[in-house]
Amino acid sequence: MKEHKVVVAGCGGMSNEWLDYAAKRDNVEIVGLVDIFEESAQSMAKKRGLDVPTFTDLSVAIEETGANLVFDVTIPSSHKQIVTTALKAGCNVFGEKPMAESMKDAREIIKLTEQTGKRYSVMQNRRYLKQIRALHDVLKTGAIGTIGSIHANFFLGPHFGGFREEMDNVLILDMAIHTFDQARFITGADPVSVYCHEYNPPGSWYKGNASAICIFEMNDGSVFSYNGSWCAQGLGTSWESEWRVTGSEGSAKWDGFHTPIVEVVDEEQSSSFIHAFKALDVPERWEGQSGHFGCLDEMFDALEHGRRAETDCTDNIKSIAMVLGAVESARTHKKVFL
Incomplete structure:
Protein backbone atom coordinates (compact mmCIF):
# COMPACT_ATOMS: atom_id res chain seq x y z
CA MET A 1 0.00 0.00 0.00
CA ASN A 125 7.73 27.29 -5.69
CA ARG A 126 9.90 30.34 -6.39
CA ARG A 127 12.14 29.51 -3.42
CA TYR A 128 13.25 26.37 -5.24
CA LEU A 129 15.68 27.57 -7.89
CA LYS A 130 19.43 27.04 -7.79
CA GLN A 131 20.19 30.74 -8.24
CA ILE A 132 18.03 31.96 -5.35
CA ARG A 133 19.44 29.19 -3.18
CA ALA A 134 22.94 30.36 -4.10
CA LEU A 135 22.06 33.96 -3.17
CA HIS A 136 20.58 32.82 0.13
CA ASP A 137 23.64 30.70 0.92
CA VAL A 138 26.24 33.38 0.18
CA LEU A 139 24.38 35.98 2.25
CA LYS A 140 24.08 33.52 5.13
CA THR A 141 27.89 33.33 5.31
CA GLY A 142 28.04 37.05 6.09
CA ALA A 143 30.02 37.71 2.91
CA ILE A 144 28.64 41.24 2.48
CA GLY A 145 28.53 41.98 6.21
CA THR A 146 25.36 43.06 7.99
CA ILE A 147 22.46 43.42 5.56
CA GLY A 148 21.02 46.92 5.53
CA SER A 149 18.59 46.77 2.64
CA ILE A 150 17.13 44.48 0.01
CA HIS A 151 15.44 45.72 -3.16
CA ALA A 152 13.26 43.94 -5.71
CA ASN A 153 12.12 45.27 -9.08
CA PHE A 154 9.36 43.45 -10.94
CA PHE A 155 8.15 44.76 -14.30
CA LEU A 156 6.16 42.64 -16.75
CA GLY A 157 3.08 43.12 -18.94
CA PRO A 158 1.09 39.87 -19.08
CA HIS A 159 -2.33 39.96 -20.71
CA PHE A 160 -4.15 37.26 -18.75
CA GLY A 161 -7.72 38.12 -19.54
CA GLY A 162 -10.34 36.76 -17.17
CA PHE A 163 -10.64 37.39 -13.44
CA ARG A 164 -7.19 38.91 -12.89
CA GLU A 165 -8.00 41.91 -15.03
CA GLU A 166 -11.03 42.60 -12.82
CA MET A 167 -9.27 42.29 -9.43
CA ASP A 168 -8.86 45.33 -7.16
CA ASN A 169 -5.29 44.61 -5.99
CA VAL A 170 -4.13 42.25 -8.70
CA LEU A 171 -0.36 42.69 -8.44
CA ILE A 172 -0.16 42.53 -4.65
CA LEU A 173 -2.69 39.75 -4.14
CA ASP A 174 -1.91 37.49 -7.08
CA MET A 175 1.83 37.89 -7.67
CA ALA A 176 3.70 39.90 -5.06
CA ILE A 177 3.38 37.18 -2.42
CA HIS A 178 6.07 35.29 -4.39
CA THR A 179 8.48 38.23 -4.21
CA PHE A 180 7.64 38.99 -0.58
CA ASP A 181 8.24 35.36 0.37
CA GLN A 182 11.49 35.35 -1.61
CA ALA A 183 12.71 38.40 0.31
CA ARG A 184 12.11 36.61 3.60
CA PHE A 185 13.90 33.52 2.31
CA ILE A 186 16.89 35.42 0.87
CA THR A 187 17.60 37.38 4.05
CA GLY A 188 16.10 35.26 6.81
CA ALA A 189 14.34 38.38 8.13
CA ASP A 190 10.64 38.83 8.85
CA PRO A 191 8.42 41.91 8.39
CA VAL A 192 7.61 44.44 11.10
CA SER A 193 5.73 47.11 9.16
CA VAL A 194 4.79 48.17 5.63
CA TYR A 195 3.90 51.32 3.73
CA CYS A 196 2.42 50.69 0.28
CA HIS A 197 1.34 52.99 -2.53
CA GLU A 198 -0.73 51.33 -5.25
CA TYR A 199 -1.55 52.90 -8.59
CA ASN A 200 -2.75 52.08 -12.08
CA PRO A 201 -0.62 53.80 -14.73
CA PRO A 202 -1.77 55.05 -18.14
CA GLY A 203 -2.32 52.29 -20.65
CA SER A 204 -3.16 49.68 -18.03
CA TRP A 205 -5.60 46.99 -19.13
CA TYR A 206 -6.46 46.11 -15.53
CA LYS A 207 -9.51 47.45 -13.72
CA GLY A 208 -7.73 47.63 -10.38
CA ASN A 209 -4.27 48.79 -9.38
CA ALA A 210 -1.63 46.83 -11.30
CA SER A 211 1.42 48.65 -9.94
CA ALA A 212 2.77 49.21 -6.43
CA ILE A 213 5.69 50.49 -4.39
CA CYS A 214 6.15 48.98 -0.92
CA ILE A 215 8.57 49.70 1.91
CA PHE A 216 8.90 47.00 4.56
CA GLU A 217 10.79 47.35 7.82
CA MET A 218 12.23 43.99 8.84
CA ASN A 219 12.93 42.54 12.28
CA ASP A 220 16.71 42.64 11.81
CA GLY A 221 16.66 46.40 11.22
CA SER A 222 16.94 46.14 7.43
CA VAL A 223 14.55 47.63 4.87
CA PHE A 224 12.98 45.77 1.95
CA SER A 225 11.69 47.84 -0.96
CA TYR A 226 9.44 46.44 -3.69
CA ASN A 227 8.76 48.27 -6.94
CA GLY A 228 6.52 46.37 -9.31
CA SER A 229 4.06 46.50 -12.18
CA TRP A 230 2.02 44.00 -14.15
CA CYS A 231 1.32 46.44 -16.96
CA ALA A 232 4.86 47.42 -17.92
CA GLN A 233 5.33 47.24 -21.68
CA GLY A 234 8.89 46.35 -22.73
CA LEU A 235 12.19 45.81 -20.91
CA GLY A 236 10.64 43.13 -18.72
CA THR A 237 12.34 41.69 -15.68
CA SER A 238 12.42 38.03 -14.76
CA TRP A 239 9.32 36.56 -13.12
CA GLU A 240 11.69 36.06 -10.17
CA SER A 241 12.26 39.87 -10.04
CA GLU A 242 15.67 41.52 -10.13
CA TRP A 243 17.38 41.94 -6.77
CA ARG A 244 20.00 44.05 -5.03
CA VAL A 245 21.12 43.42 -1.45
CA THR A 246 23.37 45.94 0.29
CA GLY A 247 25.49 45.11 3.30
CA SER A 248 28.07 46.79 5.51
CA GLU A 249 30.94 45.20 3.54
CA GLY A 250 29.55 44.80 0.02
CA SER A 251 26.57 44.13 -2.23
CA ALA A 252 24.88 41.27 -4.06
CA LYS A 253 22.81 41.35 -7.24
CA TRP A 254 20.61 38.77 -8.96
CA ASP A 255 18.83 39.43 -12.23
CA GLY A 256 16.45 36.52 -11.76
CA PHE A 257 18.00 34.59 -14.63
CA HIS A 258 21.69 33.98 -14.03
CA THR A 259 24.08 33.25 -11.15
CA PRO A 260 24.06 36.06 -8.56
CA ILE A 261 27.08 38.36 -8.40
CA VAL A 262 28.74 39.71 -5.27
CA GLU A 263 31.26 42.49 -4.70
CA VAL A 264 32.90 43.21 -1.33
CA VAL A 265 35.44 45.74 -0.09
CA ASP A 266 38.98 44.68 -0.99
CA GLU A 267 40.80 45.06 2.29
CA GLU A 268 44.15 44.55 0.57
CA GLN A 269 43.77 47.82 -1.33
CA SER A 270 44.34 51.22 0.24
CA SER A 271 41.31 53.30 1.19
CA SER A 272 40.11 55.87 -1.30
CA PHE A 273 37.14 58.14 -2.05
CA ILE A 274 35.38 55.05 -3.43
CA HIS A 275 36.95 51.88 -2.06
CA ALA A 276 38.29 49.15 -4.28
CA PHE A 277 36.13 46.04 -4.50
CA LYS A 278 36.61 42.43 -5.45
CA ALA A 279 34.16 39.93 -6.88
CA LEU A 280 33.37 36.75 -4.96
CA ASP A 281 32.50 33.39 -6.44
CA VAL A 282 28.89 32.41 -5.79
CA PRO A 283 28.70 28.61 -6.00
CA GLU A 284 25.43 26.98 -7.02
CA ARG A 285 25.53 23.94 -4.75
CA TRP A 286 21.82 23.20 -4.52
CA GLU A 287 20.98 20.01 -6.39
CA GLY A 288 17.25 19.81 -5.69
CA GLN A 289 14.47 19.92 -8.24
CA SER A 290 13.19 23.26 -9.49
CA CYS A 313 1.72 27.44 7.48
CA THR A 314 3.33 28.64 10.72
CA ASP A 315 6.04 30.26 8.60
CA ASN A 316 3.97 31.17 5.56
CA ILE A 317 1.63 33.32 7.63
CA LYS A 318 4.46 35.89 7.75
CA SER A 319 4.43 36.16 3.96
CA ILE A 320 0.63 36.47 3.95
CA ALA A 321 0.95 39.24 6.54
CA MET A 322 3.13 41.18 4.09
CA VAL A 323 0.49 40.90 1.36
CA LEU A 324 -2.51 41.78 3.48
CA GLY A 325 -0.58 44.52 5.28
CA ALA A 326 0.38 46.09 1.94
CA VAL A 327 -3.25 46.05 0.78
CA GLU A 328 -4.38 47.66 4.06
CA SER A 329 -1.67 50.32 3.81
CA ALA A 330 -2.65 51.17 0.24
CA ARG A 331 -6.29 51.47 1.32
CA THR A 332 -5.64 53.66 4.35
CA HIS A 333 -2.57 55.55 3.07
CA LYS A 334 -0.85 54.76 6.36
CA LYS A 335 2.00 52.60 7.63
CA VAL A 336 0.68 49.25 8.85
CA PHE A 337 2.38 47.30 11.63
CA LEU A 338 2.45 43.56 11.07
Missing part, protein backbone atom coordinates in the same frame (compact mmCIF):
# COMPACT_ATOMS: atom_id res chain seq x y z
CA LYS A 2 1.20 3.51 -0.79
CA GLU A 3 2.24 5.57 2.24
CA HIS A 4 0.46 8.72 1.06
CA LYS A 5 -3.11 8.29 -0.18
CA VAL A 6 -4.01 11.59 -1.81
CA VAL A 7 -7.30 13.25 -2.63
CA VAL A 8 -6.95 16.22 -4.97
CA ALA A 9 -9.36 19.11 -4.38
CA GLY A 10 -9.96 21.62 -7.15
CA CYS A 11 -9.40 19.81 -10.43
CA GLY A 12 -10.98 22.46 -12.61
CA GLY A 13 -8.12 24.94 -12.56
CA MET A 14 -5.19 22.93 -11.27
CA SER A 15 -1.75 23.10 -12.83
CA ASN A 16 -0.20 19.91 -14.14
CA GLU A 17 2.75 19.97 -11.74
CA TRP A 18 0.87 18.45 -8.81
CA LEU A 19 -0.27 15.32 -10.67
CA ASP A 20 2.99 15.07 -12.63
CA TYR A 21 4.86 14.98 -9.35
CA ALA A 22 2.55 12.43 -7.74
CA ALA A 23 2.93 10.13 -10.75
CA LYS A 24 6.70 10.06 -10.30
CA ARG A 25 6.75 9.39 -6.56
CA ASP A 26 6.66 5.71 -5.59
CA ASN A 27 4.95 6.17 -2.23
CA VAL A 28 2.12 8.43 -3.43
CA GLU A 29 -1.23 7.22 -4.75
CA ILE A 30 -4.01 9.46 -6.04
CA VAL A 31 -7.18 7.89 -4.64
CA GLY A 32 -9.83 10.49 -5.49
CA LEU A 33 -10.56 13.76 -7.27
CA VAL A 34 -12.88 16.46 -5.92
CA ASP A 35 -14.36 19.51 -7.60
CA ILE A 36 -17.47 21.58 -7.05
CA PHE A 37 -18.29 20.66 -10.65
CA GLU A 38 -17.91 16.89 -10.77
CA GLU A 39 -17.56 16.91 -14.52
CA SER A 40 -14.27 18.79 -14.04
CA ALA A 41 -13.00 16.02 -11.77
CA GLN A 42 -14.19 13.38 -14.23
CA SER A 43 -12.50 15.20 -17.10
CA MET A 44 -9.23 15.34 -15.18
CA ALA A 45 -9.41 11.64 -14.33
CA LYS A 46 -9.91 10.80 -17.98
CA LYS A 47 -7.19 13.17 -19.16
CA ARG A 48 -4.66 11.69 -16.73
CA GLY A 49 -5.73 8.08 -17.09
CA LEU A 50 -6.69 7.84 -13.41
CA ASP A 51 -9.10 5.06 -12.48
CA VAL A 52 -10.31 6.79 -9.30
CA PRO A 53 -13.68 7.92 -7.97
CA THR A 54 -14.74 11.56 -8.29
CA PHE A 55 -16.64 13.66 -5.77
CA THR A 56 -18.16 17.05 -5.11
CA ASP A 57 -17.76 16.78 -1.31
CA LEU A 58 -14.29 16.58 0.24
CA SER A 59 -15.49 14.99 3.48
CA VAL A 60 -17.17 12.17 1.58
CA ALA A 61 -14.09 11.72 -0.60
CA ILE A 62 -11.78 11.36 2.42
CA GLU A 63 -14.11 8.96 4.19
CA GLU A 64 -14.70 6.71 1.19
CA THR A 65 -11.09 6.59 -0.03
CA GLY A 66 -9.26 6.48 3.31
CA ALA A 67 -7.06 9.37 2.19
CA ASN A 68 -4.44 10.73 4.58
CA LEU A 69 -3.25 13.69 2.48
CA VAL A 70 -5.10 16.39 0.52
CA PHE A 71 -3.71 18.48 -2.33
CA ASP A 72 -5.61 21.79 -2.21
CA VAL A 73 -5.46 23.40 -5.65
CA THR A 74 -8.77 25.24 -5.35
CA ILE A 75 -9.28 28.99 -5.81
CA PRO A 76 -8.04 31.18 -2.89
CA SER A 77 -11.53 31.85 -1.51
CA SER A 78 -11.99 28.10 -0.94
CA HIS A 79 -8.70 27.43 0.84
CA LYS A 80 -9.91 27.84 4.42
CA GLN A 81 -12.89 25.53 3.91
CA ILE A 82 -10.82 22.85 2.14
CA VAL A 83 -7.92 22.97 4.60
CA THR A 84 -10.06 22.93 7.74
CA THR A 85 -12.25 20.11 6.38
CA ALA A 86 -9.17 18.03 5.60
CA LEU A 87 -7.48 18.70 8.94
CA LYS A 88 -10.61 17.80 10.91
CA ALA A 89 -10.87 14.56 8.91
CA GLY A 90 -7.34 13.59 9.97
CA CYS A 91 -5.49 14.52 6.78
CA ASN A 92 -2.35 16.55 6.24
CA VAL A 93 -2.63 19.22 3.54
CA PHE A 94 -0.35 20.56 0.83
CA GLY A 95 -1.90 23.59 -0.87
CA GLU A 96 -1.45 26.36 -3.37
CA LYS A 97 -0.83 29.89 -2.14
CA PRO A 98 -2.25 31.92 -0.52
CA MET A 99 -2.89 29.98 2.66
CA ALA A 100 -5.87 32.23 3.47
CA GLU A 101 -7.60 35.44 2.44
CA SER A 102 -7.39 37.10 5.88
CA MET A 103 -5.11 37.02 8.90
CA LYS A 104 -8.06 35.84 10.99
CA ASP A 105 -8.51 32.82 8.74
CA ALA A 106 -4.77 32.13 8.68
CA ARG A 107 -4.56 32.16 12.47
CA GLU A 108 -7.59 29.87 12.76
CA ILE A 109 -5.98 27.39 10.38
CA ILE A 110 -2.74 27.37 12.38
CA LYS A 111 -4.69 26.83 15.60
CA LEU A 112 -6.45 23.86 14.00
CA THR A 113 -3.13 22.29 12.93
CA GLU A 114 -2.02 22.52 16.55
CA GLN A 115 -5.24 20.96 17.78
CA THR A 116 -5.20 18.11 15.26
CA GLY A 117 -1.45 17.55 15.12
CA LYS A 118 -1.59 17.63 11.31
CA ARG A 119 0.56 19.61 8.89
CA TYR A 120 -0.42 22.24 6.35
CA SER A 121 2.32 23.32 3.94
CA VAL A 122 1.95 26.01 1.26
CA MET A 123 3.34 26.05 -2.27
CA GLN A 124 6.05 28.72 -2.63
CA GLY A 291 9.90 24.98 -8.85
CA HIS A 292 6.86 22.97 -7.78
CA PHE A 293 8.80 19.71 -7.69
CA GLY A 294 11.43 21.15 -5.35
CA CYS A 295 8.80 22.53 -2.99
CA LEU A 296 6.87 19.23 -3.01
CA ASP A 297 10.11 17.33 -2.30
CA GLU A 298 10.56 19.50 0.78
CA MET A 299 6.93 19.05 1.87
CA PHE A 300 7.09 15.27 1.62
CA ASP A 301 10.51 15.02 3.26
CA ALA A 302 9.31 17.13 6.19
CA LEU A 303 6.15 15.04 6.56
CA GLU A 304 8.05 11.77 6.46
CA HIS A 305 10.62 12.95 9.00
CA GLY A 306 8.16 14.52 11.44
CA ARG A 307 9.36 18.11 11.06
CA ARG A 308 7.80 21.31 9.78
CA ALA A 309 8.36 22.06 6.11
CA GLU A 310 10.16 25.22 5.06
CA THR A 311 6.81 26.56 3.83
CA ASP A 312 4.72 25.26 6.72
